């Protein structure tokens with residue numbers, strides 16, 4: 001698998017619920033496209049330890065983890081080309097996180113957007129949430145990643161990973177880490193939800209990626225439209241993910257003010273797009289053992305790479 005002429009790509013998704021089309025267009029589709037470009041050694045993982053901040057029920061965690069593995073394969077991730085694994089199967093992630101914890105300061109973490117948002121909501125914040133960017137830096141830096149495909153909301157986390165890499169090498173006078181770059185596609189950096197805000201599980205404005213036709217219809221009908229213009233902007237902004245704008249413009253022109261027609265057309269387009277993936281996923285779901293084997297194989301490859309890096313880290317800090 002590892003090929004030195006190729007760049008390394010890493011990314012992950014939290015198993016905290018059904019992925020939505022914002023996750024897909026913002027990040028997961030890029031995982032598949034970049035895998036198929038043949039230019040990267042790809043590692044895509046299930047960020048279960050990040051998810052543990054939210055999912056604190058063993059059965060639910062098991063179910064959501066298997067679900068996300070199915071999702072990954074159904075969208076086209078190919079275990080022959082990409083190592084797909086669970087973060088918790090590679091203990092080096094949490095070990096490196098601890099090492100970073102000793103050099104990262106609390107005021108620095110208090111500046112993280114996610115922490116500030118949680119604080120603004122007056123939540124009782126657990127240490128795992130506070131420490132989230134540090135574990136994420138470990139996820140990325142362990143594999144000498146060159147690129148990290150993500151949506152806009154993760155940009156700051158990649159900056160944190162770079163800062164932490166530089167700080168480590170500065171303190172320990174080493175050249176241990178490579179500086180990663182985020183890979184954010186501008187046109188889909190922030191996919192809007194049914195209410196026009198960023199699509200997000202926590203806003204309840206999502207269209208699930210593997211939605212049934214009924215679910216698609218329900219979500220599309222709930223898209224917020226205002227009657228101030230001819231074009232329902234929130235409908236259009238989701239529609240452009242599924243059909244080229246050159247085709248959309250005449251359609252919207254011909255249906256000025258006819259929001260119901262446009263919503264129906266959007267339902268058709270989303271359903272046509274999702275259907276083959278939904279069917280592939282249903283087939284895969286019949287053989288969960290096969291999926292678990294894929295995760296184990298991916299973990300083996302990841303552990304091998306991670307152990308090598310961790311050894312270099314341990315030498316740099318002087319524990320070996």
Ligand code: TYM
Nearest residue numbers: 011012013014022023026027047139150151189190191199
């Ligand atoms: P998560 O699970 O919240 O989201 C997965 C990916 O989906 C992107 N995304 C969006 N992109 C565009 N528009 C939207 N509305 C939208 N909503 C979500 C996210 O930006 C993300 O890329 N912290 C990460 C998981 C993680 C990770 C990592 C990622 C843990 N370790 C290391 C990369 C590298 C997260 O919470 O993603």
